[in-house]
Amino acid sequence: MTLALESQDIQKKFGHFTALGGVSIQIPRGEFVTLFGRNGAGKTTFLKIAATLMRPTHGTLHIEGIDIHKQPEQARRHIGFLSHNTFIYRDLSAIENLRFFSRLYGVDASDDRLMGLLERVGLRRRANDAVRAFSRGLQQRMGIARVLLHSPSLILLDEPYTGLDAQAVAMLNVVLDEIIASGRTVILTTHDLEQGLRAATRAMVMDRGKLVLSSDARDPAIREAYSRLILMGGTR
Amino acid sequence: MTRQMLAILSMIMIPVALYCAFVYAPTEATMGQIQRIFYFHVPQAILSYTSAILLGLASLMYLIKGDLKWDRMAYCSAELGVLFTVTTLITGMIWAHPVWNTWWEFDARLTLELMLGLLFVGYHMLRAYLPERESRARLSTVFGFLALLDVPINYLSTYLWEQHHPRLYGPGGGGADPAINIALLVSTITFGILYAYLLTQRIAVARIEEEVEYLEQVVQV
């Protein structure tokens, strides 16, 4: 059975600073994994490596069975990544952005499909407005639309709840629920324990570049590790 | 050959080369004593190009292999490159002033040497603005390799200009007295040994500098 994501001993060094000290993870398809950790624990670094935006210093990573080092382009077709920056062009309109990314990914760029996608994220009425005018919440929705555009099977979200108001958070959760219902795999990093555990099937805790705990989302050990490492700060 | 051996050889060869340049070699008919600077200027020019080649090839090796030792070799060669480019230009100017009555001409060789100097300095400036070790190595080696490709192209392009620079060997030059050739050979070999010593010594120091940098970071954390 192919795993959505499998990493073996992923390490990342920046000069002499070790961001990741050997992370080995196995995530089956359809799981909703929340990754907790303090700032600097290595969550974003790991996610970026999984998204092929960064190369690990050591280790291998497979997405849907594809080695990201050997076949990066193929792997990218299966991955959708969203971080605090939404990677969309502020001078173009919403639909122009989607049209561009459709062409980049080689997927159907018909207006019907793109408008349907904008509808899903509640941006249909703003399709022809320049993104520059959008609020943070709307830009985030744009980012989600970009992520879903090529129907990736693995969705990576790096602190997606940051800077969102209640309405935007609710909207994001609706989209996430839809994504899970459609059988995709999600890995999400966040500081917010409740939001993170809301729909998660699995939870992991990272600290100082290492995976400290990996368990079912309802396992009380997760909350315990969260308060020990993140709220009170430290494994010392 | 160990660094100590290179150092000793240099110390032996330098007085020999000085003797050849100032005593053994005959005084040149047209230019007089100032021509003796040729025995220093020519090897320095050769070594400035050698530095460029080493920079380019070491950079390429880093991009292929990913081992930081190649990046170390690249930037040490580039440092020596700055040194020898500057000395080439200065000795050239010292020669030019009494002979051409000017400090500078935009001749093919001079422009090439100047461009080389600017490339070496640009390389170091780029490194200076990249605080993180890996990205510093990655980006400066890309530049170092591309700079090496530029050297032969610029050499060809400078042929579009007039040729002021004296040509002793090859078309236009009359060849030379065997004594002059011997003195030049001795001088070039001496400079070569000195270069090898400087490079290996600099790389050793670089290794220690990087160790210190690492320890400083560890202590701070």
Place this chain on the structure above:
Amino acid sequence: MKPVFAIVYKDIAIEFRNKESISSMFWFGLLVLVIFSFSFDSTEAEGIKPGILWVAFSFAGILGLNRSLSMESDNDCLQGLLLAPLDRGDLYLGKVAGNFAFTIVAEMIILPVFAVLQHLNFDLKLLWIVGITLLGTLGFVSIGTTLSMISAHTRMKEVILPILQIPMTLPVIISAVTATGMVLSTEPGAMAGISFPLSLLGVFSIVYLTASYLIFEHVVAE
């Protein structure tokens, strides 16, 4: 539409929207021309006319490269491009094509102004200069796109680009200025040797387009 063309189309669409690149390149080039035209009177300027033109083109070109870069660093859009199943070399070609297009447009506006300020006739010679400009700009932009991406990773992006770009593109400037000088010269048979600088421009472009295409993944990797 192939991804490479999508990138070029996107850059053109953005430029149509805000018109920042071409207009700033044109105005800056124009200012350089004006300064030079005031600094040298027409008799002194004879020999250095080609130089004036290519100084204006070079500075405008560097401005354009910086602009193109900031377009991708805004909102981290470059990461969005890197996420796509796009070969890094193709990404490079897409950016080169865009940079080339904008720079040429700005230069084609600067050129007639140059002709007027320097009292040139609007004859066949200008067509030759257009040709030289196309070749020279291709070389300039092929290495410039790579260098601007390298500079983007440093702290002082806009400052380091000219420091790297100007020495590297000396062969382009030398060849382009020589060729332009041959075209503008009134001496008979001045254009006899023009194939040499033109082929040098061609060689430069081929070498740097190829080398950058192969090496670009190292420039954008993290």
